[in-house]
Structures are given as C-alpha cells and as structure tokens.
Amino acid sequence: MQPTRDTHATLVDLLDRVLEKGLVLNADLIINVAGIPLLGVNLRACLAGIETMLKYGIWQDWDEAQRAIAAREREQRRVEEKTNAPELEPEQYSLSSPDSKIAEKYSSKEEVKILDER
Amino acid sequence: MENLCCVQDKGRYVYGVSAGDKEVRLGAIGIGGSEVYTIPYGNISAIVHDCSTEPYQSTDNEMVRNWVSTHQSVLDAAGKQFSVVIPLGFDTILEPRDDATSPDQVVRDWLRQDYTRLREVMRKIEGKDEYAVQVSYDPGLIVRQISEQSEEIRKIKEEMAAKSPGTAYMYRQKLERVLKAETERLADEWFKDFYGRIKKHTDDIVVEKTKKMNNGQVMLLNLSCLAAREKVDSLGKELEEINNTDGFSVHFSGPWPPYSFVAKPAVTIKGE
Numbered sequence: 001m002q003p004t005r006d007t008h009a010t011l012v013d014l015l016d017r018v019l020e021k022g023l024v025l026n027a028d029l030i031i032n033v034a035g036i037p038l039l040g041v042n043l044r045a046c047l048a049g050i051e052t053m054l055k056y057g058i059w060q061d062w063d064e065a066q067r068a069i070a071a072r073e074r075e076q077r078r079v080e081e082k083t084n085a086p087e088l089e090p091e092q093y094s095l096s097s098p099d100s101k102i103a104e105k106y107s108s109k110e111e112v113k114i115l116d117e118r
Numbered sequence: 119m120e121n122l123c124c125v126q127d128k129g130r131y132v133y134g135v136s137a138g139d140k141e142v143r144l145g146a147i148g149i150g151g152s153e154v155y156t157i158p159y160g161n162i163s164a165i166v167h168d169c170s171t172e173p174y175q176s177t178d179n180e181m182v183r184n185w186v187s188t189h190q191s192v193l194d195a196a197g198k199q200f201s202v203v204i205p206l207g208f209d210t211i212l213e214p215r216d217d218a219t220s221p222d223q224v225v226r227d228w229l230r231q232d233y234t235r236l237r238e239v240m241r242k243i244e245g246k247d248e249y250a251v252q253v254s255y256d257p258g259l260i261v262r263q264i265s266e267q268s269e270e271i272r273k274i275k276e277e278m279a280a281k282s283p284g285t286a287y288m289y290r291q292k293l294e295r296v297l298k299a300e301t302e303r304l305a306d307e308w309f310k311d312f313y314g315r316i317k318k319h320t321d322d323i324v325v326e327k328t329k330k331m332n333n334g335q336v337m338l339l340n341l342s343c344l345a346a347r348e349k350v351d352s353l354g355k356e357l358e359e360i361n362n363t364d365g366f367s368v369h370f371s372g373p374w375p376p377y378s379f380v381a382k383p384a385v386t387i388k389g390e
Binding site: 001002003004005007009010011012013014015016017018019020021022023024025026028029030031 | 129132134135171172173183186187189190204205206207208210211212213215224228232239248249250326329350354355357358361368369370371372373374375377378380381
C-alpha cells in the first residue's frame with residue numbers, strides 16, 4: 001500500500017495539520033487571533049461530514065467554547081510560568097450543559113475508548 | 119493584499135525553518151503569489167514572505183483552502199531544496215514590536231533565541247516524514263460476524279423467535295446490549311493489535327482523536343506516524359495487510375512535513 005497525496009483524498013489530513021499543528025512560537029513574537037486559528041472552521045466542518053452538527057448549531061458553540069478555553073489556557077500558562085498554578089481540569093473541556101445531550105448523541109464510544117488508551 | 123489595512127510589508131509570514139546558511143529565493147510561490155525567501159541565522163534559515171501585520175482571515179472556504187494548500191506547497195518546495203524543514207502552522211506572522219527593529223531582525227532574533235530548540239527538532243525529524251494513518255471498520259459486517267460466532271447471541275435469537283412481539287422487544291434490547299458490549303471489547307483488541315503492528319514501522323507516533331465518518335464506517339484508529347524514508351515500504355505492507363482484513367479499511371496519506379512532531383511548548387523569551 002502506497003501513501004497518497006491526492007488533493008481530494010487528503011484535504012482533511014492537510015487541514016488537520018496546517019491549521020492545528022506545526023512548530024509553536026512564543027506568543028510575544030507573533031500576530032495571533034486569540035491564540036488559535038479561527039480560519040477554516042466551517043470549511044473543516046463541511047469536509048468532515050458533520051453538516052448535521054452545523055444544522056444543530058453545535059459546531060459554532062463548540063468553536064466558541066474552544067476559543068474561550070484556548071484563551072483561558074494561554075492566560076493560565078502565563079500564570080503558571082510564575083506561580084506553577086494547577087492545570088485546567090479536564091471537565092472544562094466539555095461542552096456546556098445545554099449542549100451535552102446533543103454532544104452525547106454525536107460523540108462515539110470509540111472516541112472515548114481510544115482516548116483512554118493514550 | 120490591498121484589502122488589508124495596517125502596515126504593509128512589516129510582517130514576516132513564516133512557513134518553516136530549514137537547515138541552510140544562505141539567503142535563498144524560492145520564487146513567487148507564496149500565498150497570494152508572494153515572493154518566498156529565506157532569512158538565515160547561523161546555519162538555520164526561516165522560510166518567509168513579506169506581508170502586512172494582519173493575519174490572513176476569510177470566511178470564503180475556497181480562499182482558505184487555497185491558502186492552506188499554498189502553505190503546504192511552499193513547504194513541499196522547501197523540502198526538495200533543503201535537507202530538513204521544520205513546518206509551522208498556518209498564519210504564523212512575526213512583527214516588530216517597536217520602530218527601531220526591522221522585520222528581518224525580528225526573525226533573526228527569534229532564530230537566535232530559539233536556536234537550540236530548533237536544532238534539536240531538526241535532529242529529530244531529519245530524513246523522516248509524517249504519514250496519516252486511519253483504520254476504520256464496517257459496523258454492519260462486524261455485527262454479522264459477532265452474531266454468527268457468539269453462542270450467547272445465537273441463544274437470545276432462538277428464544278426471541280419463540281416469544282410474543284412484546285417480549286421479543288425486550289429480547290431485542292438485550293441483544294443490542296450484548297452486541298454493543300462485544301463490539302466494544304473487540305474494538306479494544308483491534309486497537310491494541312493494529313497500534314502495535316503499525317508502531318513497529320515508525321520512529322514516533324501520535325494517537326489522534328477519531329472522527330465521525332460520513333460513509334457509515336467507524337474510525338477505530340487515527341494516527342500520525344513519523345517514519346524514516348526507508349521504513350515507508352514496510353509500513354505500507356503492514357497497512358496493506360490490515361486493509362485486506364475483512365471489514366477493515368485503511369487510509370494512508372503522506373508524505374507530510376512532520377507537523378505533529380515539532381509542536382513542543384513554546385519557550386519563554388524575554389521572561390514575560
């Protein structure tokens with residue numbers, strides 16, 4: 001089996017990487033928008049085949065929640081550098097309660113299991 | 119980019135960091151047709167184009183897609199030219215914080231301050247590429263297999279056939295519970311098996327979140343693999359075997375720049 005770089009077949013792989021990964025620079029040096037790329041979120045949503053989530057408005061909420069968390073984390077990191085404050089609790093990553101029913105519906109068991117493996 | 123306000127050409131969009139001590143021009147291959155070139159410090163160089171100090175933003179999917187593809191194609195071009203390239207994420211733009219510092223100087227200062235870490239990352243990734251590997255299964259086929267093999271399920275089905283519709287409903291629920299538990303147990307086993315088999319052929323591996331798939335398949339394993347070029351054939355063979363297993367399919371893409379293996383936490387410069 002040969003790896004592919006076919007543009008159509010690998011677009012999600014590409015976006016996952018270019019928009020979310022790569023070397024991280026010190027925030028002092030770079031221009032940023034609340035610390036995370038807000039670009040292409042809708043594009044990713046469409047490509048990942050989760051239009052349904054968009055229909056329920058869940059993706060936008062999730063995106064906003066993620067941004068808020070990222071901002072808080074960045075803040076936290078700054079504080080940590082000085083005080084060694086404790087890390088964010090994992091539950092802060094979960095969706096806010098009104099969405100939890102929908103979130104449950106859309107999160108597969110497999111996801112949870114694989115995370116446990118980490 | 120005349121639609122962007124702010125200071126023109128005061129920003130440096132950074133695609134990556136390569137080995138190399140010379141200023142090299144890669145041509146007008148950058149985002150929006152911009153000239154891509156390198157800014158060296160010692161024996162490492164930042165791959166950049168000049169831009170305004172505004173990030174690239176758009177709600178136009180096609181435009182974003184083009185930007186992202188261009189970011190990647192610049193790194194592809196750089197990968198052919200230099201022995202090793204550390205990829206940066208999209209929209210990393212450096213800007214001077216005061217008028218006395220030139221934008222190029224900001225880039226050089228960063229390379230100087232981050233030098234040790236950058237060389238360390240280069241050592242780790244040199245001669246290696248990233249591959250995306252996703253293994254998914256067909257839940258229908260798996261359920262059929264389980265149903266055929268499990269004695270417990272055969273019994274429930276037999277009993278169910280003899281019951282009234284009301285009671286059969288309860289049996290159906292029980293059946294579903296058993297099927298689900300069995301699928302989960304098997305998924306655990308498959309995960310460990312495939313992960314172990316794939317890991318052998320890599321130099322480093324990151325377990326990514328699985329995704330919902332829109333083709334009825336269930337993603338079991340989503341991995342980013344760092345592999346030396348000479349290992350790719352054996353990795354491909356292993357994946358071929360998994361792909362040939364009934365009910366499983368493998369997505370194998372790459373080579374990518376090692377995006378998933380360079381993202382160590384940023385070091386603090388200037389002690390905030």
